[in-house]
Amino acid sequence: MHFHDLRGTTCTMLADAGCTPSEIAAMLGWTVSTVNQMLDRYQAMTATQSNSAVAKLEAMR
Structure with missing residues (x-):
């Protein structure tokens, strides 16, 4: 594992939490x-x- 691996994981987790790319x-x-x-x-x-x-698709039905 490298430091940049942690930043990539953090990037994905922040996006999943609703943070904007900015x-x-x-x-x-x-x-x-x-x-x-x-x-x-x-x-x-x-x-x-x-x-x-999946939740969005089910809500649309």
Whole structure:
């Protein structure tokens, strides 16, 4: 495990908690572009995201 692994995990957790990419960038010292790259790569794989998608689909029915 490396330090950058922890920041990537933190990035995903903050997004799942509802933080904007700008807020995440400010907290981690990244650019918004870097945050978006990390979220594109990892956020779609989180249970929080898939659970949210299912809940929205069920609410629409």
